Amino acid sequence: MSIRRASHAVYDTKYHFVWVPKYRKAILSEQMSGRLKEIFREIAEQYEFDIDTMEIMPDYVHLFLSAPPRYSPAGIANTFKGISAREMFREFPELKRQLWGGELWGDGYFVRTTGDEVTSEVIRRYIKYQKHAYKQLALF
Numbered sequence: 001m002s003i004r005r006a007s008h009a010v011y012d013t014k015y016h017f018v019w020v021p022k023y024r025k026a027i028l029s030e031q032m033s034g035r036l037k038e039i040f041r042e043i044a045e046q047y048e049f050d051i052d053t054m055e056i057m058p059d060y061v062h063l064f065l066s067a068p069p070r071y072s073p074a075g076i077a078n079t080f081k082g083i084s085a086r087e088m089f090r091e092f093p094e095l096k097r098q099l100w101g102g103e104l105w106g107d108g109y110f111v112r113t114t115g116d117e118v119t120s121e122v123i124r125r126y127i128k129y130q131k132h133a134y135k136q137l138a139l140f
Contacts (some may be wrong), residue, residue: 004050004066004068006048006068006069006070009068009069009070011066011068011069012066013066013067013068013069013113014052014064014065014066014113014114014120015063015064015065015066015067015073015076015111015112015113016062016063016064016110016111016112016113016114016118016123016127017061017062017063017064017065017073017076017077017080017109017110017111018060018061018062018063018109018110018111019060019061019077019081019105019106019108019109019110020059020060020061020105020106021059021060021099021104021105021106022099022101022103022104022105022106023099023106024059024060024106025059025098025099026058026059027058027059027095027098027099028056028057028058028059028061029058032056032088032092032095033056033057033058035088035091035092036056036061036084036088037054037056039083039084039087039088040054040063040080040084043079043080043083043084044065047067047071047079048067048068049065049066049067049068049071049076050065050066050067051063051064051065052064052065052066052120052124053123053124053127053128054127055127055128055130055131057130057131062127062130063080064120064123064124064127073111077109077111081104081105081109084104084105085103085104085105088104089104
């Protein structure tokens with residue numbers, strides 16, 4: 001990611017987003033994860049977002065991206081969460097049985113911009129090694 005241009009702006013905005021499925025359920029299988037990545041890429045292309053790094057874990061999502069300044073962080077999160085939920089429920093109807101409230105994503109999200117102490121490289125490494133460090137606790 002580097003400096004980008006829009007019709008009336010030159011920008012270098014980078015956001016690290018994290019959000020979870022409703023009730024923090026570990027429901028995002030590898031198949032769902034693959035499709036979700038495709039959906040996120042389609043959304044990014046449509047809205048002129050530039051996804052640098054993403055990772056889908058069974059119980060949370062990481063996105064590190066650049067977005068034009070016309071979009072607020074809340075607008076970016078709502079765009080990704082809203083469109084992806086609609087598509088995932090359409091393509092994976094079994095999700096509705098696991099999430100009785102009819103919502104795929106939890107209401108909140110985390111967002112951070114990169115800056116002096118949290119560099120882009122720090123976030124890239126953090127996301128890259130999440131999958132290797134992740135271990136689901138076995139209850140039985």
